[in-house]
Amino acid sequence: MRASPESFGSGNDTHVNILIFVLLSLLKVAVVTVIFLTAVAYTVLLERKLVGRIQNRWGPSRVGPFGLLQPLADGLKLFLKEDLMPTAVFRPLFILAPIIALSCALISIGVIPFGENIRWHGVDMFQIADVNIGLLVILGVTSIGVYGIALSGWSSNNKYSLLGSLRSSAQMVSYELALGLSVIGVVLRTGSLRLRDIVNVQNTHGILSWNFFGGFQFVAFFIYLCAAFAETNRTPFDLPEAESELTAGYHTEYSSMKFAMFFMAEYANMITVGCVATVLFLGGWSSPFGNLIPAVGGPVVQALLPVFWFVLKVFCFLFLYIWVRGTLPRFRYDQLMGFGWKYLLPIAIVNVLATSLALAFHG
């Protein structure tokens, strides 16, 4: 199909008016951004409450019922705090670094499919950008996200920040390899890099066709999990930013809104990684029951039910993230780098080999 400025949509023959495409894309971006940022705020609350319960205490429970207005209070506090900028920092990069970190955390959400391929006026309503190489876009944005951290440490002009940011950048770059290799098994099974195709392959028989179970990618899932923990600088790999080490690392010199941007970027990365893991390994928006449950309700319920399954799976993934954070101690830096290069990388390569052999023999 020849693409022309008037026709959009890969693998679809409808011609879409460019104005409608732009307006609907802007609408999708606005809705997804609002929902995503709210989710980031409430993930912070979820973490505080869960870690509190793991540690046998309540977590925030005073502001609003069950502490539900706590993110609002936190946001207000961070917004109204004094925005200190030390005189010796390198200003352009100091201001640019949190912008890069937050932007890269928010961009990946643009290629993730939340629901079925339902089109309105020819535009896919549950995915912002349906690109042929969606998976590579996510890996690319992860690679650029390293700069937010590297430049923040450098521009702070503070030796603890510099060391923390160098450690964190080296950790992120090392675990990017394992991350990239772990998703190759999924791509081999699907035969395409397009995220909609990856989900459609997992949509055939309910839970059994998900890449984790039917695709036998459980090793890849665990490699992806470890690499994702390291990429998002979360426990057990959070040495570069732990408060008791290196005086909070790369965000030592940041306060108020810029610190809030780093903070939001970390939780936004967590959610993005959860969405990507759901799409790649846990079947995306497909229901675990598959075709066993008859389709009830009108077309609106049928359109929103896959989104419900998607959100539920991302929530389970976030729960796992926070559970691990509350339970495990952190790695020392040399143990962390050794684990990434000497264990995860070879296991990921063996996984690729095993998956390709299995697919070559069984078809």
Add this chain to the structure above:
Amino acid sequence: MNVAVFILFGLLCLGGALNLLLQRHPINSALSLIVVMSSLAVLYLLLGAEFLALAQIIVYSGAIMVLFVFVIMLLNAGEEERTHGSRAAYLAGIPGVLALFTVLASTFLTLRISFGGTRLGSFLVRTGDLSRVLFRDLLLPFEVTSVLILVAILGAVVLARKES
């Protein structure tokens, strides 16, 4: 719209490249080069090379330039100083470079009619097509590059090691 995107990112490329020359601190030059490489990735997308555009971002902007930024941060050598060698390079280098550019540009401009134009979507290489050529016809060069990367890793580790 094709022309507008090309002009925007082409100007970004040129601006970044000129900024690389004009800045004195190497970290600013490195950041300008990252801008150049990311703009080039967009130009590759316009030319239908979708896999290469993302490979440019993942490999060049996201790995090679991170390596450059690391080294600049670690060595921390500060701003550049004017020393005696640069005067001769200015006098001989800049006219030579301008001559080179003039020759290349005039060669291309004399052929502009026969080259024609391109638009977004006139040629799209899907990742599958690229990999089919890479892994069937050019499998040997591909395996040789893996050996090359191994040699480079060994070389880098040995060269950067501290004398103990």
Add this chain to the structure above:
Amino acid sequence: MTVPIVWYLILSAALFCIGVCGFLIKRNIITIFMSIELMLNAVNLSFVTFANHWHQVSGQIFVFFVMVVAAAEAAVGLAIIIALFRSRNTLNVDRIDLMKL
């Protein structure tokens, strides 16, 4: 709404010439190395342009190999720069131009 192919080629030539200029003018060894990477990128743009013009994949394959070689070269080159910095303690090429220490 077509973009003439020649514009891409002239942009590639301009980037290459700016790279050569940087290689000759700059005195910091890391910046010189970055100019080399700029030259390689200019050539990559040229290859992709011709791949588009003649509707062949081989231009893009060549870019793939150039990227791999550039990555390997960047790693080794930066290791050499680090080793050089350790022994001479300067990154200015005019001070590293004698074999004698």
